[in-house]
Amino acid sequence: MPTRKETAMTEDTAAGASHELEINRLLRAPRAAIYRAWTEPQLLKRWFCPAPWTIAEARVDVRAGGSSHMVMQGPDGERITMRGVYLEVVPGERIVFTDAYVRAWEPSEKPFFTASVDLTDEDGGTRYIARATHWTEADRKAHEEMGFHEGWNICADQLERLAQELAAAPA
Structure with missing residues (x-):
């Protein structure tokens, strides 16, 4: 019979999973180039939202507690501002950020x-x-209906191409 702690952990894990969306891919590019594309504003502008949308502005302070400010611009001039804070940064390995x-x-x-x-x-x-771990299941569902999988996979394709380009460039 599971202990109270084990039961709580199972319930927490199940609740978290219902709020989470994920893409898991093998990108044919070196990790250092992918990380660089995630952490340099001029590079973020080249891949971070699915074309034909673009990143009009990007300012990032990639460190735990650092902030980010990006503005996505649509083909008809619409603009969406995204602001957030980095919670965890392990150079070359992991980036965690939130819009909370x-x-x-x-x-x-x-x-x-x-x-x-x-x-x-x-x-x-x-x-x-x-x-992407959402605050509520409704937020997760809304993000999925917005096209999470398609959009984040398009961005991953753009990221992969950029990282390949960076890796092929002379040092």
Whole structure:
């Protein structure tokens, strides 16, 4: 019979899973180039949202407690501002960020999700796992209906091409 602690852990895990969306892919590019594309504003602008949308502005302070500010621009001029805070950064391996805060410990008006990106070497490329953990199951469902899988996979394709380009460039 499971202990109270084991039962609570199982319930917490099940609840977290119902709030999570994930893409898990092998990208044919080196981990260092993928990490660089995640952490340099000029590179983020080249892949971070699915074309034909673009990133019009990108400012990032990639460290635990650092903030990010990006503006997505649509083909008809529509703009979406995204602000957040980095919670965990392990250079070359892991980035965790959230929109629950806009900077330092200033809460956002309506938090939507916390994202994690994990990078590991695999078969000459990089295992790329990107997760979005939402505050509610309704938020997860809304994100999925917005096109999470299609959009995040398009972005992963764009990221892979950029990282390949970076890796092929002379040092």
